[in-house]
């Protein structure tokens with residue numbers, strides 16, 4: 184209506200007033216670039232349909248002061264902002280809402296400054312993980328960072344939600360290795376670790392960025408790796424004894440030395456001999472060392488896998504990031520800088536496992552996977568460094584006693600199939616109940632799942648929000664609510680699963 188256009192008009196005036204010397208780039212639905220800027224980093228096709236709510240404006244700050252202006256003006260004029268870094272949120276909370284909103288897209292804020300001598304780096308939120316890996320490797324062959332495997336993930340969402348990859352058994356999560364940050368708070372001030380205080384600095388390392396402010400940049404501790412690391416993938420179908428092996432893996436992987444990670448990825452494939460569908464378990468691994476040592480270790484600890492040197496590839500750490508992203512390891516590193524990637528329709532869910540699942544339990548999983556065309560499950564082994572960090576060190580609480588984590592994924596083609604696929608993955612999730620963590624049944628924030636509960640744009644009470652808050656954060660939920668109440672008492676930074684304030688107790 185016209186009252187809303189007046190609000191946006193005033194908002195735009197406010198923005199131009201606050202960025203006179205160097206105007207903030209703004210895109211309205213009438214601007215020719217609006218759609219391409221909006222769609223560019225939408226990773227999930229089910230959130231790229233014509234019925235998906237679209238932002239009134241997209242604001243793309245070029246400098247920190249633009250972020251300040253966006254916060255000051257949107258607050259002044261009562262406009263909801265959604266901060267987007269890499270756009271990989273599984274449920275699109277960085278660019279979709281039921282209420283009118285604008286997107287604050289940080290993709291222009293992506294500088295990375297590596298300090299090789301002090302083994303640290305400052306990374307802006309709009310950078311991608313691929314860019315981070317590339318810039319580190321440019322400076323050093325023995326420095327690295329511990330974060331996710333998909334190079335187009337944005338730093339902003341990933342670091343603020345945890346962030347794990349093939350080295351987390353050695354070094355913990357991305358958020359565990361953040362040593363400073365710069366955030367624009369609800370009053371438009373820029374704060375660093377010192378000035379934001381212990382509580383807020385704690386909250387943004389795993390508590391999700393969307394509830395507390397706009398994090399502009401992060402200082403990270405770079406992590407030492409040997410010049411040569413080793414990767415392998417061993418595939419086993421059900422006919423080749425996958426059930427037995429996966430069952431064994433559950434007792435072994437989380438107890439292996441911290442230098443090795445062995446995960447299992449499950450896909451449905453066509454069996455070569457009979458041409459029938461079967462489940463294939465791929466044991467995917469990275470070892471921080473050479474192949475010779477790895478072969479000895481695996482022979483001692485997991486001989487059933489039958490690892491041979493033909494499975495192993497020795498490479499540099501940065502090449503291993505190509506390997507996990509599915510690129511040829513001998514190819515150019517430039518692919519890490521490419522911010523575009525194939526989009527798919529999908530829905531995901533997560534679980535944590537504390538006791539090995541019986542063979543009968545596993546066989547029930549296989550039967551359910553075989554009902555679908557493109558299902559996927561990923562088991563990521565925990566243990567190692569993750570056991571040493573306390574549950575309350577940062578908001579991410581899933582530490583000791585977890586032997587592995589599960590990610591469930593349904594992929595499909597075409598919007599029409601959405602409901603069927605949602606039903607399938609929910610059924611699988613229900614089936615898993617007896618085998619996974621209980622009270623609460625825990626989940627990983629970065630694998631955002633609105634089935635756990637949601638509110639209309641962050642208006643839920645403390646108790647309502649606890650439905651998902653306790654799953655993502657366990658006992659840390661309470662402290663997150665306290666921090667939120669202190670730093671954003673009017674609940675300006677909010678989304679469908681944000682942290683509520685204490686005043687919402689009523």
Ligand code: FDA
Nearest residue numbers: 268269270271272277331332333337339340341347392398
């Ligand atoms: P996006 O921009 O969508 O933001 C996610 C959330 O954070 C939103 O609520 C947003 O508002 C908020 N936010 C973003 N930037 C912010 C900022 N600067 N300040 C404040 N709030 C901010 N995870 C993992 O741990 N390991 C892995 O290997 C993978 N692999 C993987 C592969 C693929 C293909 C996808 C799509 C996702 C993953 N993930 C993952 C999950 C990933 O870590 C998660 O989706 C991150 O939140 C994505 O961060 P983006 O910045 O890209 O998301």
